[in-house]
Amino acid sequence: MWPGPVGGAEAGAWLRAAARAEVAQGIDAVYQMVADQVEARGPACWASGRCCDFGRSGHALYVTGLEAALAALRWVPGRGAGGVAGGSAAGPGPMVALGSAVELAAQRGRCAFQEGNLCGARAVRPLGCRVYFCDRGAQGWQRDLSERAMAMIRGVHDRHGVAYRYGEWNALLGAVVAQRGAELVIRRGAGG
Incomplete structure (x- = not known):
């Protein structure tokens, strides 16, 4: 399990919420407003990659648990480290590989999705990556x-009863x- 202050129950709640269409659409609406x-x-x-190299740039990227869950659910393995939005990892193997990439x-002091100087997960990146230049x-x-x-994303959490954590x-x-x-290992073991 990933070391840190977030427990499996909390992470599981974010994953279940992010899988609900109305919650994902709420976050997507914020992302679209930002894009506009x-x-x-x-x-x-400048595609320098500095924004993704946290240690070198001296800054950190903070997100909500719901944003992290949405990125994990939408990440598609086999398209570089990052993948694209719209799919999901079919089995536990890709999630284990992504977990190892995140830990490394x-x-x-970098983002797991950084590929050279580019974002390998541009379509699934969180708010901070969409706003920072x-x-x-x-x-x-x-x-x-x-x-x-961020206030709008907090509103999505509140409207849908999703625990808010910013980390x-x-x-x-x-x-x-x-x-x-x-969850994928358990589901597979249960025949689902």
């Missing part, structure tokens, strides 16, 4: 947009991936 705002402002992304990335001209408005979007990306992703892998 970012497109309207046109910040520069955390030890190295190295472009210094974006720093004023991205802070305001981030706060507004470091690798820790929360690792917890939900470990729980997802365990």
Whole structure:
């Protein structure tokens, strides 16, 4: 199991909630609002990979448990480390591999989905990755947009009775991936 403060019951609750269409649609609506705002402002992304190399850049990525669960559910194995939205890992093997990648990335101070200088999970990335740009001209408005979007994500948690936890990306992703892998093993063992 992934070491850290998140238990299997909490991670399991996030996974079950993220699998509900109305919850996922609520998060997706926030992500779309952010995409529209970012497109309207046109910040520069230099594809330097610095934003994903937390240790080198000196910053951390924080997400909600629901965002981590949604990323884990939508990640598709076989498309690099990150995959794309719209699918799910069919068995426990890919989740075990992703869990190992997350643990190694955390030890190295990076994101498990970073492939060279690019995001290997662009379609499933959390809010912080959608709002943050190295472009210094974006720093004023991205802070305001981030706060507004995070309040909206908090609202999704509240409206659907989902426990809210805001924590470091690798820790929360690792917890939900470990729980997802365990659930898949149990389901397979039960013949489902």
